[in-house]
Amino acid sequence: MLLSSIIENALLNLYVNVSAAKGFTPLEKRNHILSQYLKPKLKDPRYKSIKNELKQMLYISRTKRANLEKKLWELNAVSVGHRQKINDAAKLFDQLNFLHDEHGIDAKLSHEKSYDSPSDNTIYVSPEHIEHCFNQSGKQTSPLSLLIQGDKASGFAELINIRGLFRAERKEWNEKACQAHILLHPLTQS
Template sequence: MIISNIFQVFTDNAILHLYLELSDRGGFSTHEHRNQILVRFIKKSLKNQKYKIIRKELKRLLHVRGNTSISLESRLWDFKIVSDKSKSDLRHLYDLLEYLNLDLGLESRFFIDEPDEKFISMKQYEVENCFNKKGEQLTPISMTIETAKLDKVIDYISQKSPFTVEIASSSSKCFFIVIYLFLNNK
């Protein structure tokens, strides 16, 4: 995972942690109390190996807390908004393929003649030609996959990514499908 993805995961987790803590407590919470909750979370995260690569950024966030007029919560929301806006369509595809591998154990590969049944297969020239130089999607992306987890894969793509899935062809005998991915314009 690259640094921006790890920081994005951290930001999501920190905001979620804050809101869960506040909902457990109930009632009004001051700016200082919200910062304290986030500081505790950041300090715990410094020890977490998953966040090792972003320790410098986490330490910078801890230095911000010294200035009582700055809200760590608003800083995290600013980071989240900027990282969400700056993602290109191509980056969304790479993230999707990475998460399909991590969460569902489905690796992806390029193929020339015949797709490999063990992987999510895509034609390299097709992927290269369906994005412009800015990383914006121009045409649908076709993926070929042979899996018994078809419903799980489709649900995963629909829920966890900005892509819309359209099945071009399938065979119930071997669970071979061709999936077209269209980026939703949300």
């Protein structure tokens, strides 16, 4: 999802710049606009997981007569097709990666006794609960229970809901311990 987001934002940035320019924007200029958008992402630690893909895009933008815009549209089409086929278990993995990369929230598989001294800004989920909540094809069949403690716990459900992969419900809130018990529901019930 991170790569998809970069691709979509790069294309949006290109079209905003092209619409602001007067007249026709040649291929070389379009590649330059895209490379200016993508280049700073190489040094950003949030994009470490897609650094190789970013380098490949920048290489294409510097190649004579290469059309990075066309390549981004092709990648976007593949990404959209993949997103339509993705199951709930893969969405959970993607959601957890996003929370880690964008918000510094780790996730750990844990058993009940580990909940006694949880680390701050770490999501805890029981492996048995994951097995119970997802069927063999990866479809979520019941709400998944998550525990988080720390300064990001109070707004944790909103972070998930904004992303749009799941619907998060704050089941319990312990203000003194700054702990939240979250139920993660699938978006579609079928």
